[in-house]
Amino acid sequence: MSIVPKETIEVIAQSIGIPNLSPDVALALAPDVEYRLREIIQEAIKCMRHSKRTVLTADDMDSALNLRNIEPIYGFASGDPLKFKRAIGHKDLFYLDDREVDFKEVIDAPLPKAPLDTAVVTHWLAIEGVQPAIPENPPIEAIVAPQDGKKMDHGKDDSLPVDLKLPIKHVLSRELQLYFDKIGELILLRPETALFKEALLSLAKDSGLHPLVPYFSYFIADEVSRNLSNLSILFALMRVLKSLLSNPHIHIEPYLHQMMPSIITCLVAKRVGEQVSDNHWAIRNFAAKLVSSICRRYGHVYHNLQSRLTRTLIHAFLDPSKALTQHYGAIRGLSALGPSVVRLLILPNLETYMQLLDPEMQLDKQKNELKRKEAWRVYGSLLLAAGSCLYDRLRLFPGLLSPPDIQPWKTNKKIALTHLPNNKRKASSTLNSHQPPTKKLAVDPTGANSQFPSTDGPATSSSCGSNPNHHHSHNSSNNNSSSAGNITNTNTNINNATGSGALAQRMAGSAVLRQAWKEDMDAGHLLSSLHSLFGEGVFSFIQPADMHLFI
């Protein structure tokens, strides 16, 4: 009859110490119990409403009991909703899941965080009736969605707040769709044609391509991951990216985060291209350039862009388990980011890295020719990085350049006092002994050399000519550049002379140049340690710096 069955009354009676309640009494009590319950709940609902809530809590029940002058029930905090569990084997018997708590656990447990204090913040809910799109306000599409949602599933209970977000339709005109399809086709099928070049031009110039940018960024990311073995497509994709980046009408910042991974993939992937003979170095160089240009353009917008990028690259560089190709890409990427990055990130690690690289480059230690080749590549890229860094340093201190012949040597003397006696002199001796074979190997070493004495003459003559180090380093660098000239045709057109120079050195297999490199390393060491001196210390054998001096 009443919701409360008489058995419940009997059970409660037993629990409070009335063992034999007559069924009649229980039957009479049951309806009244229900009525009182309803009464209390009604009062509790009032309290809930005045607490401006729509969920009834244990506190409300306590306040309702207070209103009726009844002792509240202790032990039920309002914190968490009570969890009722169904008794096994009974359809409608529930009990509170009340775990036993071990005192030790409670005592040992760290103190919970202090709850945050109440605070008030303000925002504009509407400005002249229009809701500004700020994070404090709900997103616009969420406003529209519930109305549609309600129509669709009317019977759905609204106890669970479901955050409905309808997909936004992005309308793309027919022309743009055609354009996009055409470009995609060109990239994948005919990246070598003149038409593709036209397309690149159009991508770089046309206004009104903006609606396509998300599609392109997705397309590029997708295709790069799919076509890692296909160099020509990768190249085409990178070119498209470059064009898009250079288009002044496109607001590309929001999509950079989608594009960066694909570029970095091209830069530091373990394997790019299908065959070993594929010139994956070129695409790495291209990607490095792209990265640096992006950093230059958007570094101020995304303040963490460069830091994230350098972190990724330096990780690749410093991880000895990574392949040499990856190291190469990382070095290229870092050096493309500018000399200061090189100075801060590469040069301090140079010495340790060289110890790692050294055995890889030597003929007797590394039998695999391919590996050796790669090592030399890496070596070349390091040299270029360090060189360009030095070059920059020199440019930064013009005082070093204007009186190039006096000041440098003064400081060099100091170095000679500290470093050279044991290190560089030894280098010079080895150099001397190894010079003939190098010259023999190089096709036109004399031509190159003959150029230099004339320009180099004043510098050497004015200063202490007894410094063989200086003199010799010129030779070695000349060797590099000159030998580069003939080897480039065997290899593809890598644009940096040092890279191929490194190759030449590998071909020569001479310790001379390794020694020379050691000097470079010393210079790097100096660079980091002696701020005022480092420029001059390695000044002489860094090619770009030299060129700058001589021009």
Add this chain to the structure above:
Amino acid sequence: MDDEDIEKAVLAYLRKKGLKLTELSLQEEQNRLSTDASHSRSQNVADSYFDGYSRLRSWAYNSLDSYKHELLRVLYPVFIHCFMDLVAQGYMQEARTFFHTFREDHELMHLRDLQKLEGILSPSHLEEMELARFSRQNKVKIRLCEYSYGLLLQFIHKTKSFDMLGVINQHINFEVTPGQPTSISDDSEAVSLIGASQDLAREINQKELHWGLLEDSVEERMEKTLSDLDKTEVEGNKEGDPEENNKKKTDGNKQGTSVSNKKKKDKAVGATGKSTRSETSMVSVAPRVKSELTLPQLPPEVELSILEDLRNRAQLNSLALPSVSFYTFLHTHNGLNCSAISHDGSLVAGGFSDSSVKVWDMAKIGQPGRASNSQGENGSMQGMHSLASDETKRPYSLLQGHSGPVYSVSFSPFADFLLSSSSDNTIRLWSTRLNANLVCYKGHNFPVWDAQFSPVGHYFATASHDRTARVWSMERIQPLRVMAGHLSDVDCVQWHPNCNYIVTGSSDKTVRLWDVQSGECARLFIGHRSMVLSLAISPDGRFMASGDEDGTIIMWDLSTGRSVSPIMGHNSCVWTLAFSCEGTLLASGSADCMVKLWDVTSSMKALKTDESKSGPTSRLRLLKALPTKSTPVYNLRFSRRNLLFAAGALSAGS
């Protein structure tokens, strides 16, 4: 045998006289007596109620369309009285089944009542529960047209359902009107069960009501000076400006130059130009009344700041919507019960369930968002900034004193005082300058749900669980007036702009308007279907809006006491309502995390044009719904410059 003879004679007499109803009721009475006589017939009684009602029900549902709604209206009182009859006679089980069988029909209209009645399980409960008691004691008045009444009688006679007849006779008063059946929209009148209340309401609502605005208010004075200015303007411009008809258009910009040597106040007013005039003209329509209370004097600097605000007021209408500045309470842990915002938005107070009141000085926190807007407004509050510097750790000032959850807070008009009411039966007055408790008002016997300062300050009204509303003045610890009459908790209270009246909303689903001077109920508004949670009175003093637990918002005309336009406004409790300063917009805030803006002007205009028509069917037009990010809206307030402030606690859990 004698009895039978007498019976026959009586019946014959009744037949002769044509007193059909009496005859039927006599027979029914006899029937019941006979059924009561033996216990074996108990099943019959229940069955007869059951059958009788179900027959009446199916008949009513199959009746002619144009009379159907009238006849259906009869069903509900018959239903609950049948149920209560059964309970009273002790047939619990039967009463239960009866109730559950037919409950569905009435859920739409009377859900809350049904929930209450469902709990009645023994005759003693009938006595105890006020709803049941009132409905047993009083008759429901139902208006039927002649024809419907005839139909009903005919049906009862034909089917000889005497139980039903008995119920109808006992508990329903038919008010038979000649002519056409009433329209469906009048249904709202049939909502309330408390029979006498409709008569009472009619009686009460015939009292005279002076809903006009106060004489000699700042606004009025401003308008006066403005019109004076117009006159001097006309004189000054007579020869230069022959077309006086165009005066209104042109003087707006000419005033700027011509008033330079006038009084200071005139200057302030002059710059407002046309916009102020058109805006105040609406107010001026309202008649002026004298205050029945002695009102405090405005300090001159406050008056100046009010004038400044009036001058800079943004004019709102259906096309120019207000800006809404939202104050979100964070980390409240479900403890925020209420909030209040000072008139200029510089102070925000929250009442918490841990008995504390916290006041934030937003000017000090320095929110860039509203700094520009309230710069002029808090000019009067400069003194405030130095206070509470001792509590450097907290960004707010903590007011402790209550010993139970705080259910409402209210700022005085110039934000120098704060009232808080609590479940510890007290109201406390705090000084926002000293951050200290000044007075503790004891008088209510139960939790005080609401406390509101009057528009001029000094006086305040409270509403309590003890079913009374009280009016106090700040300087006395005893209430000045006790307003008794509500049948359940008084949940909310609001002042009329002229301070002569207060309105209260109650859990008995009515709103009452009380005369502060006499303490008598001056209006009774029946129409809500659940407890009334929020009230607002339009600035011209003519209309009132009330919001309830179901999300319904009803506009009332105070002078007639009738509802002007019901709106199904929200999906959940309407916590707060506010009129814009010119009364053109109504803002409502709800537990469904929405602020809605309603167009008052257009609907009221429609009302004015066809005032002769009785059909109050015009609905408020929804102008804008502004959803918040899972933040129920606890409080809304228009500043004097018509910037809308809203406050709510972020409820991350839901």
